[in-house]
Amino acid sequence: MTASHAAALTARAQDVSAEIIADILTLVRHETGSYDLPALAAGLDVLREVAVTRLGAPDGEHRYPGGACGDTLTLTYAGTGAGHVALVGHYDTVWPTGTLAGWEQPEATDEDGRARLSGPGIFDMKTGLAQGIWALKLARESGAPVPTVTFLFNGDEEIGSLSSRPVIEETAKKVDATLVLEPTAHGAVKTARKGSGIFKVTATGVEAHAGLAPQDGASATLALSEFIVAAAAVAAPPRGTTINPGLISGGSAINVVAGSASAGIDIRVSSESEQHRVDAEFAAIQVSDPRVRIEVDHAWNRPPMTLNAASAPLLDLAREVAHDQGRAPLPDTAVGGASDANFISALGLPVLCGMGAIGDGAHARGEYIHPDTVPAQTALVAGLLCRLTEPLPG
Template identity: 45%
Template sequence: MDPILSYLVDHQQEMLADLRTFVCTETPSTDKDRLDKFAEFLRSYAEGIGGQVEVLESTEYGNHLRIEWGMDRDSLSSSVKPVLLVGHFDTVWSLGTLETMPFQIDANGRVSGPGIFDMKGGLVQGFWAIRALREVTRHVPPIVFLCNADEEIGSRSSRPFIEAEAKRASAALILEASQDGKLKTARKGVGIYHVTVEGKAAHAGLDPLAGVSAIEEMAHQILTLHAQTDMGVGTTVNVGVVQGGTRSNVTAPSAEAEVDLRVVTTAEANRMNELILGLEAHNPRAKVRVTGDINRPPMERTEATAKLFGLAKSIAADLGFDVDEVAVGGGSDGNFCAAVGTPVLDGLGAVGGGAHAVHEHLIADEMPRRAALLARLIEQIATEDPNR
């Protein structure tokens, strides 16, 4: 057995103990106090395995961490290009979820708990991959591990840090989870928009023609938006939230809608962004206003990404298992890394399922294998990088 994999198998119970600690420290995306306390815990945890930690403070959102190994203070201005690991510790779960959704391991090795799959399992595996490199090979190549606290709400404050680190990196390895073990070589871009319609109130019975129904106008806009869905090119538009009007006997004076856009390519993202922001009123007496933008640019499969996947597939085979690749509709922080031209391989975290659902879980026996894959991948990228 590969010595790194053997080390991780031998320490699987310790990995699970760390996982319990991570999961049982609740970190809702909107609870800055809880996120900052977890960041302080993570700082101490990372320092315990030789990491040099910098707290990236945020005034509105949780603080983020930049952790490095194998680098000196001059690395940022030198030709050294570290391997970038990216993971988040915020979750979609509200404080107190542990009371009804506790951390538990069943007889089949299925481990459940809030945020365990998305993505505290990936964080634990990432740290243990680095620990294995330290303990087994006695060498940790230049690594930057960026742990952010706002991924689930769009990485609003961490995005500049992610992009800056990606520009300096030889490759970005994203520790998001994988439902079937497949590695993600492409992700759709995501656009988020808010549509507001202004109409005119009137008595629906006594003077119906005097009013302008914002709801009727919004219905036209919804049909226009949904008509843009084109599965042939992978573009989808979904109006997921609609509200408007005051009473049934009043012509609706206003209406609002929230829109989700998913696109495969940057060119399509630009086209659809212009189209949505340029929506015009069907009824000239109504006013339509659209705000929003592309929240995450597409993560397109490039030759460099394909090379990374090929390397991972070869390493997995050496470790005794197989991995495949997949393109998915959801976005991640890998989208930001890809957009600045960095090779990205995503889905290197936990194997399991149920992201954002009450059956969220990971498979315990996959943790050592995935951590070993990550460790050997870091090692190979560092060895093959021509800048070193």
Template identity: 35%
Template sequence: MPASNLFNAEEILDGICGWVRIESPTYEPERVNRMMDEAEGAMRALGAAIERIPGTDGYADVVKATLPFGDDPDAPGILVLGHLDTVHPGGTIDGPLQLRREGDKVFGPGIYDMKGGMYLAYYALRQMLKAGQKPALPVTFLFIPDEEVGSPSTRAMIEAEAKCSRCVLVPEPSRQGNVVTGRHAFLRYRLHIHGKPAHAGADNRAGRSAIRAMARLIDRLEGMSDFERGITYSVGVVRGGQWVNVIPIECTAEVLCVAPTEEAFAEVQATMAALKPDDPEVTLVVEPGPVRPLFRASEGTMALYEMARQLSEAEGITLTHGQFGGGSDGNFTGALGVPTLDGLGVRGGGPHTHGEHLLVSSLEPRARLLAGLFESIR
């Protein structure tokens, strides 16, 4: 593993904070592209060949940065996979989630999920090169712009790149110090309910409220969650109605379903296909959305974990692993059977909330682990 004096937590933190200051909510592609510009510049400074793939379907660009290390620059290499979009809307950094430090915790939008991890991977490679060390295989960084909405515009690209790679490293946030060797499947759906119009103040009973029907359906659907088995249904977005004095005739809801096994995956699909409204005078359309497939640990993934475990053990750190919820682009690569080690990013907590933070104490050890993997994978 590279010498310890190459890694400095405060230096890493400064770099991460620079990226966090560039807010990049998924649905604002111009902001995400400013973040892509920053990542492109950082990788170009390392000597990477840059391919900037224009965004599609209203999302921002993808940045692919390749460094041809090793004896054969065309050999399958290491893919570093992660996203630079966040769930936090523009202006969050000036309001409810200001960039600030409280002891070991540093708060900010995307600092944990997952700008911290992608900067960490870049920094680890940069410090190796500064020390005159190089990975034994080519390294490609793929910066994704739409992971937080299921990677609908980039899944095919991610899978194609993974199939050409020896292995995939995903610096998504650490799970309480663990790395991730598997992830539950995630299924997204959009529900559309159509009701019957009426004047809300004059003839209320003549109408059928799409909002009321959706509220009942949401309560029933979320009540189907089986937490002991890890099967969950959650509605996070609801839209409906136009005027308060008109019975609403349209309502939509977005559903996120989690399935930890193949059997649970099939059960969720069957449940969603069989959904019906309580009121026969309203209609329901269930629209399937992006799916993150089940990622089960393969032999190759466990070999990567064992390598990481030994590197950590040499530093006096116990590194555990497991299959977890919280989808990532590692779902796609792991489901293909490509050796994938996920959860290599920063430690912290509060993802997708106004309490999102990293732990400064995790930065140097995690950078050293990533550098050790770059050095050891052959």
């Protein structure tokens, strides 16, 4: 990519920034909470419409039914050069339908006066979806050869990619490189992510009248509370292991000794050895009442992600593109959150994550992007696509 071509991409992205932001806001206005199947279906239709409006009809398309999860959609656009790249992003969000109506300050400014745009899912990760679509549009319009590009949009990432994981892995195996359009870490790409577990703990006790015969009961909620306290102590933040009991339920009535209770526990680890330690220590936890049965579903969802040998040249290439476009040196970082890039990295395939939005506040009310960064981020992905018509080193 010549200096003039890099400059032209950046300038063109700036020229169309208002249109890119309009598409971002279109996606945000269509709420897509992970558990609302009708909203997910409608939101995916809107996302497909944005892609087709900007890029034309795809050369290949497949919609994979998600069952209890949102569907996964792949759209393939034939290239004018060699190579095949996947652009991956999820359209589901953590926000339930109706959140948008009560969202405060959709437009605001930082203390230094820098503009913000805020909305449910705008940072994680609807901005990345729109930027990815526009990146291919700008790359094609630049006149440079571009690779074949397959977009993969999944609707269940926030709940573990339970349905979409096989599609993600098979797609990644068929391409030369994958760019995951998750938000950046304050401008840095993400080359290492923690692995994640979604454990379910079930306690089964003995019901009894809480006033007449409490001694006959064995409280599932009390035993579960003991288990949760012991489980939380397994965390080891200096080793990268955190444990969060995020969902707890149990009992049938306030005057009944609880016969059942359950908890959902989010676990993050930075190494396989920590996975094994957590498994062993959870299995060793005992509660004080032997009449209560504790069952633990050790559901490891995503393996830890590291900068594997296949991904290092992709990072180098992204840094070259950033340099050619006159950007500051492109940093990379490790983060605690997991993403679909974890699956791809674990296969030993080339992948970069965090190619999307610059902003902050993922999963928090008030999540936001800096709209002035949208053109440069879009141009970065566009420039990288133009360079991926040649094989990566190694």
